[in-house]
Amino acid sequence: MTRLFNDPAAFADEALEGFAAAHRRWVRPVTGGVVRAGGTPEGQVAVVIGGGSGHYPAFSGLVGRGLAHGAAVGNVFASPSAQQIRSVARAAHGGAGVLLMYGNYAGDVLHFGQAAERLTGEGVRARTFAVTDDISSAGPEETAKRRGIAGDLPVFKAAAAAAEQGLPLDEVLAVAEHANARTRSFGIAFSGCTLPGADHPLFTVPEARMAVGLGIHGEPGIGEESLPTADEAARLLVTSLLKEVPDGVGGPAGARAAVILNGLGSVKYEELFVVYRKVAELLGDAGVEIVDPEVGELVTSFDMAGISLTLTWLDDGLSALWRAPADTPAFRKGAPAAPEHAAAAAVTAEESDEQTVPEASDASRRAAAVVLAALDALAATVDDHAEELGRIDAVAGDGDHGIGMQRGSTAARLAAADAHARGAGAGTVLVRAADAWSDRAGGTSGALWGSMLRALGGALGDDEKPTAARVADGVTEASAAVRRLGGAEVGDKTMVDVLVPFADTLAAATADGVPLAAAWDRAADAAETAASATADLLPRKGRARPHAEKSLGTPDAGAHSLALITRAVRGVLIDHH
Amino acid sequence: MTRLFNDPAAFADEALEGFAAAHRRWVRPVTGGVVRAGGTPEGQVAVVIGGGSGHYPAFSGLVGRGLAHGAAVGNVFASPSAQQIRSVARAAHGGAGVLLMYGNYAGDVLHFGQAAERLTGEGVRARTFAVTDDISSAGPEETAKRRGIAGDLPVFKAAAAAAEQGLPLDEVLAVAEHANARTRSFGIAFSGCTLPGADHPLFTVPEARMAVGLGIHGEPGIGEESLPTADEAARLLVTSLLKEVPDGVGGPAGARAAVILNGLGSVKYEELFVVYRKVAELLGDAGVEIVDPEVGELVTSFDMAGISLTLTWLDDGLSALWRAPADTPAFRKGAPAAPEHAAAAAVTAEESDEQTVPEASDASRRAAAVVLAALDALAATVDDHAEELGRIDAVAGDGDHGIGMQRGSTAARLAAADAHARGAGAGTVLVRAADAWSDRAGGTSGALWGSMLRALGGALGDDEKPTAARVADGVTEASAAVRRLGGAEVGDKTMVDVLVPFADTLAAATADGVPLAAAWDRAADAAETAASATADLLPRKGRARPHAEKSLGTPDAGAHSLALITRAVRGVLIDHH
Known part of the structure; x- marks a missing residue:
């Protein structure tokens, strides 16, 4: 549960204030959210992301070079308002237009849409894009109705890296569409979260049970099962995603994928690593080449206990965008120097000589x-x-x-x-x-x-x-x-x-x-x-x-x-x- | 509670395996733990850290350039064995000796000490150093008895950065001693953690209460109080640490400090930011200049709900070591390029003209x-x-x-x-x-x-x-x-x-x-x-x-x-x- 707060009504604002104070190297606060500390380079499309508070590092933690140019941050689990989004977008605008990106939720769709209309009316070219990666939220025949969850990250990153390359607004939008079309996520949850000031959880999962496909705000899932082992959980996630390999990929064998194993809040790192061990093995068995995996907390839901797996099926273009460097408060990737690679394979320190024993009477x-x-x-x-x-x-x-x-x-x-x-x-x-x-x-x-x-x-x-x-x-x-x-x-x-x-x-x-x-x-x-x-x-x-x-x-x-x-x-x- | 595991006895090994698989760019597995993927540069002192599993990113997540050269990883909340430490140290050794660093717990002191003896016997120069930052674990007159908690990080980092500068083993050890002498932490906790396979928490804190100074394995604290507001929590942490400014600093006014606000597991980021907002304000009021603050999960205790504040009081030497670049799976610092700094102060997007209203009948x-x-x-x-x-x-x-x-x-x-x-x-x-x-x-x-x-x-x-x-x-x-x-x-x-x-x-x-x-x-x-x-x-x-x-x-x-x-x-x- 959320225990540390002052006035619950001020929670989101105070969190944003503390966040900005701790990360001055990357961001500066503006009305409605944050933008990059160094601003958007002149002539570069600005990618402005956003959503409710409570999902850190989404969304403010993803602002910085190689990723978003700004983030509009709403109240706890609530969309930012059109005015907030407009304010952040104007501060982030580098003269080449703005792509507004967010997960596909009714409130966000409304407010980002209104913001885009106003920006356009004010002479700032603006387009919108809603991420729809959660396969449990709607069937394959109605992907446009799907929610956006941890797939936000690779889709935001692809678009932002394209903007960094100097692509114009329509092409950055096309990259976002392409990345989203190749991104799928699936999640499971074991317990809900309690919001600041609330005296009971927002939603609950019965003891020793697992909700399959539960949304990050407690939206209905698609079923309930017994608590699995880590390996069973890995198998459920991988199997579900391999059932829906996007058109154009041509099956998992030989394909490349960006892999994100995301923790929702109180499933901790060691558990994620135990699950990832099996995820990597199963994807390997299916012939998938894993590219730059991420295992950690990337789109959370306060202290909700749950995990999700995201695959972005890469082609050469998406692979380059996924691997491009990024430097934000919560997501950093790729040093300018070449990655370290050991000349030798895993070295095992020599063992003591256990094969022989000393003479004995x-x-x-x-x-x-x-x-x-x-x-x-x-x-x-x-x-x-x-x-x-x-x-x-x-x-x-x-x-x-x-x-x-x-x-x-x-x-x-x-x-x-x-x-x-x-x-x-x-x-x-x-x-x-x-x-x-x-x-x-x-x-x-x-x-x-x-x-x-x-x-x-x-x-x-x-x-x-x-x-x-x-x-x-x-x-x-x-x-x-x-x-x-x-x-x-x-x-x-x-x-x-x-x-x-x-x-x-x-x-x-x-x-x-x-x-x-x-x-x-x-x-x-x-x-x-x-x-x-x-x-x-x-x-x-x-x-x-x-x-x-x-x-x-x-x-x-x-x-x-x-x-x-x-x-x-x-x-x-x-x-x- | 910890929910995702297979055989609880295999948990720590499987977690390490998954961790290494996800972070090949930084680390490679060896018997007993991990070392840097690129190895230790010839002639550089190797800093080998370690401790039990369950504290991620401590310890394996802190291996990489600018930080540790290797980490020995024990079972859940248990010291690695002397053999494991010896194995990791041998793999990390770059020919200039090894500094073994760990938090001050009986098991770690024993095993790291034994490992150092064996390494020395084998011709590898080895010294040990136990971090003692937790001021609630023993009084100022017996600092050597104090536990090591989140202060591990700045002390490890100072020593590792010194090693990176090419200092010899004894000087690296002296840097560790100096950094530790200027590092103080204080923590509070709201709930315990449940280990893999256990059916009840390792320890508990009564509902709506706070344990003051509780250790990260549930070691006794120094008191119990009502659940505070975020601002009250910040005040308790700051006041406690300002009561014990180390000799040589000469009081908080005008001093510089590295500040780490650490989450133990299920106190989440937004809460940490709300607390940090007040921490920064109070330290500012006391005249302390905050240098490169870190707010996040750095030394955890599974899903324990709690936070700790660490201050390392910097002089010029320690400041340079704290700010030196680092690139590890869980801790990265400093881009090679100069940090972004906005020319302007925080920009507020223009507000709509609310001062005037249109004519009305x-x-x-x-x-x-x-x-x-x-x-x-x-x-x-x-x-x-x-x-x-x-x-x-x-x-x-x-x-x-x-x-x-x-x-x-x-x-x-x-x-x-x-x-x-x-x-x-x-x-x-x-x-x-x-x-x-x-x-x-x-x-x-x-x-x-x-x-x-x-x-x-x-x-x-x-x-x-x-x-x-x-x-x-x-x-x-x-x-x-x-x-x-x-x-x-x-x-x-x-x-x-x-x-x-x-x-x-x-x-x-x-x-x-x-x-x-x-x-x-x-x-x-x-x-x-x-x-x-x-x-x-x-x-x-x-x-x-x-x-x-x-x-x-x-x-x-x-x-x-x-x-x-x-x-x-x-x-x-x-x-x-």
Whole structure:
């Protein structure tokens, strides 16, 4: 929802004011909108675009060299008035006439049409053009009734680039018509948007559903389906557009297309990239050559959750216009210098030599089997508790402890099994597991668990039989490594609170001659007790902790997972006793 | 919430893949992340940045000339592993060493530190630097504990621009330290984000509240307040940062600062611009010169609703580094050519000559008073029903009919009063009201009401007494104008369904010699009946209408408002009878 505004009635004006203040290098404000800061070159046709507010970067963000010469900006989701358009057009006029461009909506058609009439009456040559790219808004037999959505951008750009080349008004208009005839878009939406000052959304989409073809102001779509995966969404968009390849293109195979995957507002970049990955693959499969794709927010609808895909089927002329440089607040393209191209294909950094393992004694290899079993038990326990660990972590942290531990322990188990199969000793099995854990898990826990297993592996080595004392030494070193790396001490309510008593108990018991399984059993009990004690979270000094009341009674996630793991490993040691 | 994904575990990898596919001009993928497509120039220090996924454009979107040489990208909200960082750093290395840069989080500190150790061990000179700009995360006496948020960008950029100038590794690191020491950020948040595959948000902020200083992964903030206006939000951000101007700057007055107003995800551009408008004003009041401001999404947190303000206090050196050109997928700066600067200040298109009014007869001036009273009644009725009109319009349209009618009728009344005070006749009063309505209201209804009042004004003129017949003629012309402009006919369930029977009844009654007030009374009854009939909405042919069932029983908003207005004007005519 829209949350930041002052007087809702002043929202559009204040937004335009702030926009212009932030982008003085590109634009200057005039009554009704903005024009290029440097003006329109004498004798160049001026392309003046426009529409309602709420669609940024459409329309003011698209003013600058290589794109629009001016933008008339209306109130939220409302056409600018004929007077606003006329004012912007007069300020943008470079003496060679004005092409007024906008998406095909009733209000815009009326006001831009009236503005063109008045301009003509005042001696300024003016023509109008409405973009009609949204294939879901009317059938192929009545394309003139279609709405304009993200296809605005390539059509505006083609016309503006033609104007920049010095073409006269009628030819610039002809380019707009040609580009529009070859541009198609299709969109899906997951939620509506809430306008400034409104207390409920302008429109809604039911939970876990997707509206197919919904307009950017909530105009009716053509259907409703279950929420798709990213790949399914990509397939729906591509398939819909490939069903309607324009006349003159001759089918997708071998054709070139400008591709725009547009976010409507709160579908974010990473999601767009996941969808684009499949879009590119599917278009490639269909034989379409993708030219200068754009993935991002280009025609939005406040914080509406939705995406649209636009294809402009290029011929040589349109390709040159699409690739021509542009420099506006929100859309920039092509540096004057040639694009960077790598001489080499994607380089993969050399991997560590995982194919061979160091020599190991038989005793150490037998111990490696126990280590592997322990890692299996560890990973299984993490799997069983992943959700719980995430929930606990979400109380004070970012909730990813369960997922991170799962990724790390799974990778560690696989790497350990691989090393064991190659005849590695206990030390190498642990070091390989450590590297895999830290590499795949990322995050703090990944680094700490990697360092623990590495310390333990170093203490065990590949030569001698891992005695109880050696294991206890390794755990003591692991405990020291965690404190060194993480900077935490006992009492900070982290896994250190568990690791230190665990290591100390294990060391004391083995020093007393207690066998490993029994010593570990004792140490695991100490760990469990210590983990519960981390639940007594108190506010840290110097910082307000709004979540503190929720934290009371919840143990630290890292401490809790460590205790769970020591218990799981205990079972393995008793079995192999 | 994050809705578009396949396997949540594969989300970050697939996003990186799609990102790289869409941005081949700038980057190429390597194990662990991306590097510049053209590689690092031989002998240049490589700046390798990184962090978790979910913060786009941080970190992969900031790779390119003038900014980072490579980015290591971890899982969602998780540090990349030391192996990933090492791999990216090796691919980015240009022979002059590597500076590893990241926000100050425990996981990143661990993994980047480990990577630097390994690189050094392999003969690649490597240094690390953690950005610490978030003033809400720790007090001024322990700045080293602060988190890195949007201040990442100016600190990365300063270091990278220094590297581009050919400075050696230690000097690039010194630049990073200097930039970081002069960079401060402060953020507020209104809602959390939901990670791929999660069924509830990672964290929440209570409805209509604002978390002050909340971290970008939901780390605790320093307080909670009521939702502010945009101006209040701007004031909080600016005041907080001005309280902690770094040593060496000597106070805000006369200082220069790079300013970044960053959106976290679902606070959208128009809102950011409204806030920026006040930020710029307040900084100006404090005597701060703003250098190359950035307003947009630069370090995000999926669809989290929140904003942050960053100031980097510039000296000559930092100013040059901040303004140096950059060309990356998500951040571009400075064309090689000089920026466009308008010779003139903001130009206001000439306004129509509103100071004088045409000559008018006494009869027409007296009639103008009635017209003004009618417009007053009209505007009052629209005010009274604005919310109802919006609600009705939201059923099938975008819900702004009430607001648009309010804006238009208020402007019309003011313009009419002004013209009347200057001695205008009835015709001119209506034409001025028409222009003001259409200019201020925008949208379809603005254009149509403008054309109606203009037609009526034309029929009445400024000379003769407006007879009942002349008014009826004017209404008939208004009806024709609306049909011509809007392209709708009777039966399309629009205001035309009301306007035509109204005009016909008025014309028939006045032709029969019925006085104006009585004829209007009859016509208003016909209008009311016709408006109710527009409630029988049926699906339009050729289009599925998911909202159709809700539309049944709801009249068309434009038809309804027209009927309300004819009734309101009836009262005026009876009074002035």
